[in-house]
Amino acid sequence: MSDLSVKHLLGIKYLQKSDLDLIFETADHFKEVLSRSIKKVPSLRDITIANIFFENSTRTRLSFELAEKRLSADVINFSAGQSSVRKGETLIDTVNNILSMKVDMVVLRHPNAGAGIFLSNHVSASIVNAGDGAHEHPTQALLDAYSIRERLGGVGGRKVVIVGDILHSRVALSNIFALQMLGAEVKVCGPKTLMPKYVESLGVQVEYNLRKALEWCDVANMLRIQNERMDMSYFPTLREYTKQYGIDRVLLDSLDKEIVIMHPGPINRGVEITSDVADSDQSIILNQVENGVAIRMAVIYLLASKIK
16 A cells, blocks of 8 residues: 655645545545444554644544544543643643653644644654644645545546635635645635735635636635634625625526535535525535545544554
8 A cells, every 4th residue: 555755744735646645545445434334443553642622623623533533543632721731831842741641643723823833843743733723724625625526526627616714714725735736726716805915826716706706616615704813804794795705595596507515614604605505415515524534534544554
């Protein structure tokens, strides 16, 4: 079996296309495992993984934890809110204290961009970035691309538009890197105030008109407004935003083709997407959640094989 080219999963931009192909092939195998009556494999019986989350997360943390347990790893969950971090302990001290318990891998979510990269230079454990600030969220991009591959038979040549709060989104950046690496065309769509200045330098087109973007694309990945990262008002009102950049059934039905709808979650129903769209046959949102476990199993399994 091939090997990943990296010891850590810090971001999509550090991977090669062969890494993505290997992760997808491995995830295919684990999806088959997850469909069995006994969903557990003994692959990582001797591996201990610490989930260290300095930001609140329900879906990502549960998905990682389930993936780890399906692989029979020993799991330690660490939440910064109930820890010595509140007493001023540094990131390195926190992690080193956990590593002294003979932990092999750290799944890290942190509000500061580059936290995983910083940590990987100071500790011996394998680091998996579960989201760092507004930088990257590599496993989300992997499961998104994998879900497109599953629904449409491939990613190469597909047209994908990412809609919403591009400025504050780590999902958008990781998705752009992954989709382009796999040969997709990518556009971003949203208000000018939520569009990073550098975005066109990433090789993506910018479209400010949602209808035009939807008429162009095969897949629309809808992002939520990240109010928790905003220190000012980026648009007049939420109602105004929804009117210009929200998808409802009427808009979807008025297109002359059927497009695939995605969302990394959590969904703000009635803002960027209505319930009748989120729950429709065109939506692969629940497939994304299901595929998240298989993709994270694949990533952890492949990184663990480099630990021994």
